[in-house]
Each structure stands twice: as C-alpha cells, then as structure tokens.
Amino acid sequence: MIDFAIILGGFADALTLYNLFFVLCGVVLGQFVGAVPGVGPVTAMAIAIPFTFALDPLPAIAFLIGVNKGGLVGGAVPAILINTPGTPDAAATTLDGYPMTKNGKPEKALKMALYSSVTGDAFSDVVLITVAPLIAMVALKMGPIEIFALMVFAFSIIAGLVGDSMSKGIAAAAFGLFFATVGLDPENSTPRFIFGHFELYDGLPLVSVALGMLAVPEIFRRLSMIRGKSMAAVTISKTQKKEDRRVSWAEYWSCRYTILRGSVIGTILGAIPGLDSSAAAFMSYATAKQTSRDPDSFGKGNIHGIAATESANSAVSGANLIPMLTLGIPGNIAAALIITALMIHGVQPGPLLFHEQGRLIYGLFGTLLMANILNLFTGLLGLRLWAKIIGAPESFIFSTALLLCIVGVYISTGGLFGVGVMFFFALLGYFMNAFGYSIIVFVIAFFLGERFELSLSQSLNILDGDYAILLTRPVALVLFGLAIVSVYWFGIRTNKKKE
Amino acid sequence: MTLNRLSGLVVAIMGLSLLFWIIPHQTEIVDSGWLKPATLPKITSIFIIIAGMLHFIFPTGKAEFDIEFSLRVGLFFVISTIGLYLMNLIGFIMATPILISVIMAMIKERRPFWLIAGILLLPASIWFCVDFLLNKPLP
Numbered sequence: 091m092i093d094f095a096i097i098l099g100g101f102a103d104a105l106t107l108y109n110l111f112f113v114l115c116g117v118v119l120g121q122f123v124g125a126v127p128g129v130g131p132v133t134a135m136a137i138a139i140p141f142t143f144a145l146d147p148l149p150a151i152a153f154l155i156g157v158n159k160g161g162l163v164g165g166a167v168p169a170i171l172i173n174t175p176g177t178p179d180a181a182a183t184t185l186d187g188y189p190m191t192k193n194g195k196p197e198k199a200l201k202m203a204l205y206s207s208v209t210g211d212a213f214s215d216v217v218l219i220t221v222a223p224l225i226a227m228v229a230l231k232m233g234p235i236e237i238f239a240l241m242v243f244a245f246s247i248i249a250g251l252v253g254d255s256m257s258k259g260i261a262a263a264a265f266g267l268f269f270a271t272v273g274l275d276p277e278n279s280t281p282r283f284i285f286g287h288f289e290l291y292d293g294l295p296l297v298s299v300a301l302g303m304l305a306v307p308e309i310f311r312r313l314s315m316i317r318g319k320s321m322a323a324v325t326i327s328k329t330q331k332k333e334d335r336r337v338s339w340a341e342y343w344s345c346r347y348t349i350l351r352g353s354v355i356g357t358i359l360g361a362i363p364g365l366d367s368s369a370a371a372f373m374s375y376a377t378a379k380q381t382s383r384d385p386d387s388f389g390k391g392n393i394h395g396i397a398a399t400e401s402a403n404s405a406v407s408g409a410n411l412i413p414m415l416t417l418g419i420p421g422n423i424a425a426a427l428i429i430t431a432l433m434i435h436g437v438q439p440g441p442l443l444f445h446e447q448g449r450l451i452y453g454l455f456g457t458l459l460m461a462n463i464l465n466l467f468t469g470l471l472g473l474r475l476w477a478k479i480i481g482a483p484e485s486f487i488f489s490t491a492l493l494l495c496i497v498g499v500y501i502s503t504g505g506l507f508g509v510g511v512m513f514f515f516a517l518l519g520y521f522m523n524a525f526g527y528s529i530i531v532f533v534i535a536f537f538l539g540e541r542f543e544l545s546l547s548q549s550l551n552i553l554d555g556d557y558a559i560l561l562t563r564p565v566a567l568v569l570f571g572l573a574i575v576s577v578y579w580f581g582i583r584t585n586k587k588k589e
Numbered sequence: 590m591t592l593n594r595l596s597g598l599v600v601a602i603m604g605l606s607l608l609f610w611i612i613p614h615q616t617e618i619v620d621s622g623w624l625k626p627a628t629l630p631k632i633t634s635i636f637i638i639i640a641g642m643l644h645f646i647f648p649t650g651k652a653e654f655d656i657e658f659s660l661r662v663g664l665f666f667v668i669s670t671i672g673l674y675l676m677n678l679i680g681f682i683m684a685t686p687i688l689i690s691v692i693m694a695m696i697k698e699r700r701p702f703w704l705i706a707g708i709l710l711l712p713a714s715i716w717f718c719v720d721f722l723l724n725k726p727l728p
Contacts, residue, residue, distance in 0.1 A: 134723075254649060254650045255644070255650030257597065257644035257649065258644060258649070261636075261637055261640035264604075264633045264636035264637045265633075265637060267629070267633045268633040268634065268637070271630045271633070275625075275626035276624070277619075277622045277623070277626075278617075278619045278621070278622055278625075278626060280616070280617040280626050281617070282615055282616045282617075282626050283616075284615070285615070307662075310662045310665045313665050313695075313696060314661040314662045314664075316696040482706075483698070483703055484696075485692075485696050486698075486706055486711075489692050489693065489707050489711070490707075493685065493689070493711060493715060496673070497715055500727065506676065506677050510673065513670060516666070517666060520659075520662060524653060524654045524659065525593070526593070526596075526650040527600075543624070543629050547622075547623065551622075551623055
C-alpha cells in the first residue's frame, strides 16, 4: 500500500532552500567540470564525496546528483563548440553539433542540446519515480545471453551508419571491434596485444580513443588550414537572424519523436547495469538518422542529431538509479559513487530501501526534479558565456582544445601513455577520414566491443554447446529477431533505396 | 589505380598481417574454454581482409587525400608529439608554453594579446584549475 504521507513528506524535505542551494552548487560545478574534457562529473563527484560527510544524507546526495546532471549538460558544450566532447557521453553530440557551429549556429545547437538533455533526463526521472520497481524486475531478467542479444542488436543498428560504402563500413566496424579486444581476454584473463605495456592490461582507454578519433584530427586539420592572421573560430554575423540563435517551439516540437525515442532508448539501456550512456547516444543517433526523411543531412548540422544524442545520454542518468535503488546494483560509475555516499551516511541501497528509507528516497526524487529545472536555467545563463568564448581567434581556440585534450586524457588515464594512445588514434582517425572509412562506426564498435566479447563468452559458457537453451530465453529471441529486422531495414533496404 | 581502390588493398594487407603475424605473437594459446583469447580478434581480422578485398575489387565511396595538406597536418602531429615528450622531460608548466609558442609561430599568430593568452594565461589557468583547485597532478 502506497503511503502518501511518506511521499509528500519526502518531497517536502527536498523542496527547501537549504537543499536547493546544494543542488544549485552541484549543477554549476557539474556544468563547469563537464565542459572541461577529461575531468568530467565522475571525477568531481569522487572528489566531492569526502566533503559531503559533514552534510545530512539528503543535501549530500542532492549535491552529488546536481554534479552528475550538470555534467551531462556541460559535456555537450565543448563537443558542439570545438568538436571536443567534455565527457565520453557527449562524443556522439559532436557529429551534428560541431557542423552546426561551423554553419554559424552555435547558440541554436547549444540550446537544442540543453532542451533535449533536460527533456530526456526528466523523462527518465519520471519513469524512475513511477515504475522503478517494475523496470528493475525486467532489467534483472537481462542475463548474459540477453545482454549478448542486446549487443548483437546494437551492432545491427550500425548497418545504418556505414554510409555510401558497405565494405568500408564493415572494415571500420571490424577494426573498432579488434581494438576493443586489446587487454586481458574475458575468459582466461591472458594479456592480448599489449606489446609489453602493462598500461594496456585494462584495454585501450575509452577517453583516449574517443578524443583521438573524434577531436584531435579535427584540431590538427583546423590548425593546418590557418595561414597568416587567424579569424574567429566561429564567425557569427551581427545581422544573424534571431531564428538562428534560438530554438523555436516549432523546432523543438518537430524533434518530439526524436527526443522521445532517445529518452526511451536511454531509459531502457540505463536500467541495465553496465551499459553506459555513450552506447545509448550512438544507438539513438543511428535510429534517428535511419528514420529521418532526410538521412543525408545528418553529420552536416541536423538539429535532430543533437536532440537524439543528448536526450538519450541524459536519460541514462535517471534510469541508472533504478537498479541502484531497487536492487542495490549500481548501473554505472556515477551510480556507484552515489551508493558509496549513501552507505557513508548509513543508508543501505537494495530491495528494502523503499520500505526502510521511503521518506529519504522520495526526497531524493524531489531533488532529481529540482536538479532538472536548475539545469535548464543555469544552462541557459551559462550558454551565453560559452557562445561568447568561441568568438576568440582559431589560433587560440584550437591551441586550447589541443591542450585540454592532452590534459583531459592525462587526468583520466593517469599518465602520458594514454595521451600517446590518443595521438596514435588521431593519426588513424585522420587517415580513416581522408579515405572515407566511417570513424563513427569504428567508435561505436569500439565502445560496444568489450561488453560484446564478455557477454559472448558468458553466453557460450552458459549454453555449453546446448543451443536449445536459447529457446527458453524469450527476451533474447526477440532481440535477435529485432537485430535481423534492423539489418534488413537499416542496411539492405536503405541501400536499395539509394540505388 | 585510384587511391580509393588502393585503400582496400592496404586494409586487406593490414588484416592479413593481423591474422598471420600480430595475433599469433600477441595472444596466448589456451586449451580450455569456449572463447579462446584469439577467437574474436581472428574473426575481426577475417572480416577486415574480406572487406578490404571486396573494396579493392568493387570500390565504392570516395577518398579525398591531399598530400601537401596531410604533410602540414603531420607536422602538427610531430610538434605535438615532441611537446608531449618535453612534458615528460621538463614538466607541464615548462613544456606547454614552448609547445603553444611553436604552434602559434606555425600559424603565424602575431597579435600580442592572443600570444600572451595562449602562451602564458592558458597553461597557467589550466594549472590553476587542475593542479591547484582539483588537486590532480599534471605531468
């Protein structure tokens, strides 16, 4: 029986000026660190945890949630303005965000990212508040075989992103998957392709590969184009129409299905422990492109591309709390840090949490909603500042971007080796781009690769040669079926249409 | 033979070198288990070879490779790599102004304000935010 007194009491606890202050501090800090490549909200949360000891549980968690949510918005800022994702979650946002900046519409791109991010986040929060226990039960049914089927489905969606050459797309995906196998193999823990470097035991650092493939080649390209006096990184005409600076209601409404689809993808993937928001963003982008009436405009500054990625990666943050609060399983690193903070304050997450700490949990839900609203208003104020910054000349902007990439990767990987790896992938990314091999397919395959191999290994061990067991796994069967449909729909049918 | 077609051959050769040279030397042979360490890498390298050969025989898409421009990109790559080496040698605070100075010289930035901002203020502000505020050590 739902006790409305507990629900109302929890929300009342949350909606105080005291909590509002901590959520605001968290959001502002999150947006700032999210915009600095490599630092990210997770680092800021980890640093902030000891400082929350002195606070009561609710403001402490409210602050950490603010940092996490603010970081999701902040990560999109450098992704859009200088093609350098502030966080790995924002890697997919560069695909259409940066072209929009180059087209002289950075403010529009930033605002669309903000609105989509807040919408996606709010959607997953509402799902979390209303149907968390139900979704947790479904997520719990996702064993290794179902996860593997989900990975196969995710790979099948890549078929829609290979562009005008299927052979190049397959090669790019295979290379991405190959690089994902660097490090210890999941079954026997034997080292592979480490070439004597112990740093590679954990595999290639995600942040090195993402920045190396997506950001650094573009920085070198733009620096190489400058001969003599450099112009502003983005020239915004003073006579620019008002429509190019803002997102009208009609534009936002035209993206409603894209945002909804992204939010659903993000919420579903976020509820499954271990799947990160980068995968959700790329899957959402791929489906948005494939279902668009004008797929060729994607990658050239289509506002739907930003809406798709930002709604999906932000929807993951709320959904990640579903397995955490209901089962005690953290969905990602940010959720793990929130669990740590809860436990430090004497709260044990798990199935009994709603029963034992109902008021605190509904207070937490209240802070989630509060963080969303503050994210929107703080974001709108902050975006004006960011949009002014790119009025600086290219020489300064791209030198800054290069330095931020180096520092960001150094901090994330804990050494210069990771920066070296980033430069290796920058070279690879430059050549792949020059010869028309899809970088985005490579990056998606790399992101999914590790989880793909792990779930394949676990599935093969569970099946133990008896493939009839698959028939007893309806969720996996549905996902395999969807993968077949998606290869036909996104790959074969689209190619036939082009011909 | 076009560069686009040739890229397929290069990819196929890379796939072959992975399959017959790198994978055997960089993976361990294991007798137990369903998924051997080399299984997935081998599958991916076979896909790379097939895709490369297919592209060599039936080229699709296009390649836009400008040698002069790529050499300039390569120069920035070399400068950045040397900068990285210097960071390891003399530290971030000393190496970064040198790296940015060289980049600014390469792109012929002459305006004093932006030179000071890039060479001095930028490294100093990064050091302040990362090393001082966040307490994360820089190289």
